[in-house]
């Protein structure tokens with residue numbers, strides 16, 4: 001019968017002809033009964049199907065009744081810890097199925113890795129090929145990816161326990177107001193045998209320990225996630241991890257530094273929440289750092305985070321992806337202890353509140369009525385007294401108001417989309433706002449701030465950052481060169497191989513060798529004297545620490561040259577400031 005069917009359909013399609021050919025071959029060449037072969041194949045297929053179903057059922061039974069499991073979502077920080085840990089696990093590294101991931105390393109992470117494998121080229125025609133320059137063209141090829149388990153199930157042993165990790169992706173549609181459909185989201189299921197989930201908890205804490213092992217001396221910086229990726233529990237995204245900025249590197253009056261540190265220390269103490277609660281005071285502390293640009297407001301905030309080992313959450317009120325509602329939610333999704341940094345709040349262009357707008361309008365209408373009445377009265381009086389002098393005060397006031405309105409109100413529709421002052425105040429200390437955080441607001445123009453924003457309770461401590469004094473300029477100088485000298489010395493003391501490497505490399509580099517020589521030739525005492533002299537040559541309160549740092553950075557290995565050239569730089573910079581020019585003649 002099969003023969004008949006195949007003969008008739010054999011003319012129809014090439015596939016059927018192929019089947020017919022194989023069918024005939026089995027019969028004529030191998031002497032097998034093709035129907036029997038088909039029956040066996042069907043049986044094997046069916047057995048495999050049933051087998052896989054039985055296996056699935058057994059696995060489900062084992063999973064449900066003999067194992068315990070924990071789920072980790074891709075958008076949770078634990079996912080990062082887990083993936084890093086898995087990529088380091090010896091048995092995962094040798095797995096048959098892996099997923100390769102590109103790892104972007106920060107400048108600090110790759111320092112050690114790179115130092116032994118630097119590649120130099122000469123400058124070609126630039127300077128006759130005398131000097132050697134770093135070249136990173138082959139760096140991307142050298143950096144190895146990270147290998148993590150592929151999608152699906154992977155098993156491994158850890159501390160005598162058998163674990164299974166199951167990675168799967170699911171399309172996630174967000175019905176939350178944060179915004180429409182979202183990307184696929186991965187979920188990891190970690191399971192182990194037994195009824196106790198403790199081994200999995202231990203595994204996760206090992207993963208966390210490994211993750212933070214190299215970040216203990218680092219400050220993590222978070223920013224709001226892009227709208228499409230936000231979820232209720234995950235509004236913040238880690239954007240950077242920087243080495244802790246030592247407090248000593250920020251030049252500020254030491255008493256002021258000490259006061260702020262003790263204030264924050266007291267606030268962060270575990271007994272403080274009860275103290276606040278028993279007095280009915282909301283547990284919040286706000287700081288306003290004000291002063292000219294480049295005077296260390298941001299640097300000091302980072303140094304504070306480093307001292308207290310807490311993370312920084314940076315919000316820009318100009319971020320178009322953050323509206324009032326987002327801002328309020330962001331403030332509720334903060335960890336127990338952290339610094340929230342609101343930078344340059346003066347330039348935030350806070351939208352004026354619509355209600356305030358209406359109030360203004362009502363007031364304006366009222367005063368306009370009043371003016372009209374006044375005018376009438378005055379005209380009457382004028383007629384009576386013929387005193388036609390000066391405009392009265394109420395007449396001038398509305399003009400002033402309406403000019404204020406121009407900047408914030410209907411005349412500026414773009415401004416209506418931003419964050420209003422009341423929206424910001426509500427986020428900072430509304431009923432739902434997070435307690436326990438440290439809020440630091442920075443501004444260049446404190447006088448432009450609304451009083452409501454800086455009233456006690458919202459801003460508890462104000463710190464003025466000013467341009468550098470002569471002493472501070474000297475300190476900046478000393479820190480710049482003393483720190484590099486110390487680094488070279490540490491390298492020399494810590495390991496012979498490393499020292500040889502440095503010296504060898506610098507021998508190859510005439511410029512670098514020369515730099516080291518100049519730094520080496522200045523003794524600690526000399527350095528102190530040069531720093532003091534440098535400080536004396538910088539006029540008081542004219543230059544910001546950032547400007548002085550900029551000058552020193554261009555001579556970062558030449559302290560004596562910096563001293564020799566500073567007077568010329570001061571003169572040129574003063575002339576430039578006087579002329580209100582942005583163009584530097586001496587750098």
Ligand SMILES: Nc1ncnc2c1ncn2[C@@H]1O[C@H](COP(=O)(O)OP(=O)(O)OP(=O)(O)O)[C@@H](O)[C@H]1O
Pocket residue numbers: 249250251252291292293294295296297298299300442443444465544545546547549
């Ligand atoms: N007081 C200071 N001590 C040490 N370094 C400083 C100080 N002020 C500024 N700097 C240096 O100048 C640069 C800019 O500093 P920073 O960003 O902290 O200034 P800022 O006051 O926040 O400026 P802006 O108001 O423009 O945001 C940094 O590289 C920092 O190292």
